[in-house]
Amino acid sequence: MGQRTPYYDTHVEAGARIVDFGGWDMPVHYGSQMEEHHAVRRDAGMFDVSHMTVVDLEGDRVRAFLSHLLANDVSRLKVPGKALYSCMLNEQGGVIDDLITYYMSETFFRMVVNASTREKDLAWIRAQAKAFDVTVTEQSETAMLAVQGPNAREKAASLLSPEGREIAMGLKPFCAAIIDNWFVARTGYTGEDGFEVVMPLEGAVPVWDRFVQAGIRPCGLGARDTLRLEAGMNLYGTDMDETTTPLESGLAWTVVMKDDGRDFIGRAALQAQLDAGVPRKLVGLVLLDRGVLRGHQRVVVEGVGEGEVTSGTFSPTLSASIAFARVPAATGDTCQVDIRGRLLNAKVVQPPFARNGKACIDI
Amino acid sequence: MSNVPGDLKYSKDHEWIRIEEDGTCTVGVTDHAQAALGDLVFVELPEVGSTLAEGDACAVVESVKAASDVYSPLTGEVTAVNEALADAPELVNTDAYGEGWIYRMSLDSEGEVEELMSAEEYLALLEDQD
Numbered sequence: 013m014g015q016r017t018p019y020y021d022t023h024v025e026a027g028a029r030i031v032d033f034g035g036w037d038m039p040v041h042y043g044s045q046m047e048e049h050h051a052v053r054r055d056a057g058m059f060d061v062s063h064m065t066v067v068d069l070e071g072d073r074v075r076a077f078l079s080h081l082l083a084n085d086v087s088r089l090k091v092p093g094k095a096l097y098s099c100m101l102n103e104q105g106g107v108i109d110d111l112i113t114y115y116m117s118e119t120f121f122r123m124v125v126n127a128s129t130r131e132k133d134l135a136w137i138r139a140q141a142k143a144f145d146v147t148v149t150e151q152s153e154t155a156m157l158a159v160q161g162p163n164a165r166e167k168a169a170s171l172l173s174p175e176g177r178e179i180a181m182g183l184k185p186f187c188a189a190i191i192d193n194w195f196v197a198r199t200g201y202t203g204e205d206g207f208e209v210v211m212p213l214e215g216a217v218p219v220w221d222r223f224v225q226a227g228i229r230p231c232g233l234g235a236r237d238t239l240r241l242e243a244g245m246n247l248y249g250t251d252m253d254e255t256t257t258p259l260e261s262g263l264a265w266t267v268v269m270k271d272d273g274r275d276f277i278g279r280a281a282l283q284a285q286l287d288a289g290v291p292r293k294l295v296g297l298v299l300l301d302r303g304v305l306r307g308h309q310r311v312v313v314e315g316v317g318e319g320e321v322t323s324g325t326f327s328p329t330l331s332a333s334i335a336f337a338r339v340p341a342a343t344g345d346t347c348q349v350d351i352r353g354r355l356l357n358a359k360v361v362q363p364p365f366a367r368n369g370k371a372c373i374d375i
Numbered sequence: 376m377s378n379v380p381g382d383l384k385y386s387k388d389h390e391w392i393r394i395e396e397d398g399t400c401t402v403g404v405t406d407h408a409q410a411a412l413g414d415l416v417f418v419e420l421p422e423v424g425s426t427l428a429e430g431d432a433c434a435v436v437e438s439v440k441a442a443s444d445v446y447s448p449l450t451g452e453v454t455a456v457n458e459a460l461a462d463a464p465e466l467v468n469t470d471a472y473g474e475g476w477i478y479r480m481s482l483d484s485e486g487e488v489e490e491l492m493s494a495e496e497y498l499a500l501l502e503d504q505d
Contacts, residue, residue: 040440041413044413044414045414045438045439045440046413046439049439234439234440237440302417302461303417303419303437304417306442325439325440326416326417326437333417352419352435
């Protein structure tokens with residue numbers, strides 16, 4: 013038996029197929045992964061993400077600490093509640109984790125990190141925080157739900173007080189606020205509008221049923237994976253890890269290397285990689301022949317070299333197979349993928365594949 | 376409860392086998408298997424004319440989440456494949472024992488049929504696995 017979130021019994025009662033996900037017993041779907049996927053693209057779905065880790069950082073020098081810890085630049089966070097997506101790197105420029113940091117006040121920032129990396133993240137953050145006198149507190153007495161889809165905000169906000177509802181509906185993208193004792197962020201991992209809600213453990217379980225009554229469909233990790241892949245969002249441990257840099261993971265946009273001397277961990281290694289030329293890149297693939305792209309399939313780029321699919325699936329929105337692949341930097345707009353010994357043709361594209369209910373690429 | 380028609384034979388790998396009047400065998404995956412796989416999005420069919428030994432991985436059924444092999448329950452030659460699955464793999468989900476059939480083969484070794492399970496035996500296997 014793995015670790016369980018407060019909603020475990022709720023999932024089982026709802027008929028979920030439970031799988032092991034990084035040591036957690038989590039729902040993969042409640043009947044049809046495809047229908048759950050479409051519910052999020054077209055209406056509203058919710059995911060139990062209580063396995064994710066909320067870490068609060070407090071201290072007078074917390075901003076300076078994060079400026080050192082993260083490859084993205086927290087000086088971009090100017091308004092309380094604003095969120096920033098970033099990689100946390102090791103000295104070699106490898107990705108320890110990707111995470112979201114929320115600016116609450118000058119002495120208080122909140123982070124949400126991946127479940128599978130919880131222990132190494134906390135150890136790393138605590139080790140780095142010492143020099144800055146920053147207190148690191150894991151919030152373990154919380155539950156977390158992601159409600160996603162074009163109608164998700166409206167439906168979820170119906171549970172709030174009239175005042176709370178107004179604040180929630182007024183949140184700008186990638187911003188958060190404390191509302192009615194909930195931490196409500198207009199963020200997500202699906203390419204649709206929505207909220208991620210962190211709430212106290214006490215009283216968290218009935219919220220699930222109230223969201224269902226509000227017309228939000230329970231969705232499992234299966235749909236979460238196809239939605240994030242369509243949306244062009246990386247999965248830690250699959251699309252990047254400690255052996256790959258953000259520059260070869262499609263995440264250069266999250267790295268700030270301005271000429272201001274900001275000394276973040278991994279900067280020297282990234283600079284060296286830039287100077288030498290980044291050898292590989294993470295691209296999107298659309299399979300032109302029949303089949304399904306899957307992680308670890310071999311990619312062949314004629315005249316250039318080889319690469320590997322990092323994540324692959326069938327895209328319910330595009331009705332085609334899509335993937336991320338790490339390939340040589342000189343890769344052009346076509347390649348082939350070795351699927352069970354046959355080389356099938358794929359088109360190289362710039363993710364995202366689909367967001368906001370629509371395809372983002374022509375196939 | 377899974378649908379397990381009484382007139383078919385079954386393999387431990389969750390294939391069903393129908394012995395046709397002309398002596399050939401039609402093969403598909405069971406209702407239990409399609410439910411476990413989830414929404415199918417692709418079926419890789421064997422080639423007509425290819426020779427299969429019992430236990431050979433001869434087709435692949437892929438759902439959104441994963442790929443699974445189909446193992447030939449018998450020894451023989453592939454005589455037909457269900458081309459309709461190329462455009463409509465979901466037929467395996469909606470009609471596993473009918474429109475969702477996968478391939479047809481000759482039966483080269485009659486004795487192998489006796490090794491297959493009856494509906495009752497297959498149902499017992501499913502109960503043991505639950």
